[in-house]
Amino acid sequence: DVKVTQSSRYLVKRTGEKVFLECVQDMDHENMFWYRQDPGLGLRLIYFSYDVKMKEKGDIPEGYSVSREKKERFSLILESASTNQTSMYLCASSLPRPGGTEAFFGQGTRLTVV
Amino acid sequence: AQTVTQSQPEMSVQEAETVTLSCTYDTSESNYYLFWYKQPPSRQMILVIRQEAYKQQNATENRFSVNFQKAAKSFSLKISDSQLGDTAMYFCAFIRGSSNTGKLIFGQGTTLQVKP
Numbered sequence: 001d002v003k004v005t006q007s008s009r010y011l012v013k014r015t016g017e018k019v020f021l022e023c024v025q026d027m028d029h030e031n032m033f034w035y036r037q038d039p040g041l042g043l044r045l046i047y048f049s050y051d052v053k054m055k056e057k058g059d060i061p062e063g064y065s066v067s068r069e070k071k072e073r074f075s076l077i078l079e080s081a082s083t084n085q086t087s088m089y090l091c092a093s094s095l096p097r098p099g100g101t102e103a104f105f106g107q108g109t110r111l112t113v114v
Numbered sequence: 115a116q117t118v119t120q121s122q123p124e125m126s127v128q129e130a131e132t133v134t135l136s137c138t139y140d141t142s143e144s145n146y147y148l149f150w151y152k153q154p155p156s157r158q159m160i161l162v163i164r165q166e167a168y169k170q171q172n173a174t175e176n177r178f179s180v181n182f183q184k185a186a187k188s189f190s191l192k193i194s195d196s197q198l199g200d201t202a203m204y205f206c207a208f209i210r211g212s213s214n215t216g217k218l219i220f221g222q223g224t225t226l227q228v229k230p
Contacts (some may be wrong), residue, residue: 042120099213102208
């Protein structure tokens with residue numbers, strides 16, 4: 001089975017802290033993604049990586065950065081956490097095939113910033 | 115820019131009955147793919163069904179089928195013989211056919227409750 005594993009299910013952090021969300025996939029997928037899920041807004045893409053050390057901004061990159069030093073690992077960094085970053089964060093991976101390639105998701109990290 | 119709209123935030127259905135979830139999208143692309151993903155409570159999101167825009171035949175996966183109306187830009191999901199395990203949030207999603215980035219554009223989601 002394809003596995004995408006996120007390091008934490010639940011996190012509580014203080015405003016201003018630097019926060020790291022980790023994601024590991026075991027299927028040798030080139031593409032990896034970080035999405036943010038909010039009620040009524042669906043999933044919105046924060047950042048995307050198509051190879052080691054390669055990244056592209058998604059639709060809502062402000063306040064976030066990413067790191068991909070190894071193919072299997074993609075980290076999301078909140079440089080200075082704020083209460084409006086309280087949300088569910090989903091990591092996903094997929095193969096670089098045109099069009100209908102299936103994305104595989106992690107279980108999600110519910111982050112609360114207080 | 116592409117957009118995906120799910121206008122039903124919540125729906126419910128009795129076990130064994132049929133339910134249809136709606137999705138509309140907007141794009142100027144001629145080649146694209148559409149998906150329905152399922153997110154069960156506290157579990158990982160999984161792919162339910164996929165439709166290629168250039169295929170006229172509606173996709174089917176066991177109890178799940180789609181009604182793809184390309185001219186109307188509509189992509190609804192029909193769940194037949196609903197089961198308690200179908201309780202989940204369902205997301206409609208879009209990918210450009212020419213893209214190999216896999217970047218999905220999601221709708222807002224529909225929460226489906228299957229009642230015993």
